Amino acid sequence: KAGVTQTPRYLIKTRGQQVTLSCSPISGHRSVSWYQQTPGQGLQFLFEYFSETQRNKGNFPGRFSGRQFSNSRSEMNVSTLELGDSALYLCASSPRLAGGYNEQFFGPGTRLTVL
């Protein structure tokens, strides 16, 4: 079974631009969560999507948004990039089944550098 894939793996943008990152979950997984990792703030939860709906959201400004498609693939978008958005963005997928524990599996991440 293929793991969680994230594209692109590396990205360089300039301030003010916008960026879209993609995450393809493990086949059969319906939930995708996104995390931002920076040296200063560590690993922080951005949001979670399930059945094409945002189910949970972390404490990030509205410049950070996401969506999920009917095939469970998810994208996150950051508009008007700031230097502080430079980070490793990780996504995790889970089957999100009722009645039991749902293991999350992380992708390799997308490293975004904002110049």
Place this chain on the structure above:
Amino acid sequence: AQKVTQAQTEISVVEKEDVTLDCVYETRDTTYYLFWYKQPPSGELVFLIRRNSFDEQNEISGRYSWNFQKSTSSFNFTITASQVVDSAVYFCALRETNFGNEKLTFGTGTRLTIIP
């Protein structure tokens, strides 16, 4: 609110020494999960262990062992006879158990360096 504290920012030990990584957590929930992840330089988070709050039994997996103490809200991780391949950043994390909550709260991580 949930919180995970890893007070040790960086640890360096000589190969073959034992090392313990500390994790202290805060939560108002009576049921929760605790995790340890390893992050090598490649960046991917590698799952090591999950513990349910009802299960305080310590666990050993090869050179790795975990000590979960609810009384002190701690979930410490020990590597015995450390090896250079153990060099990585290690994260402790907490998650509520209510269905639909996939959010993990991470500690700030401990960078472990094993000196050959």
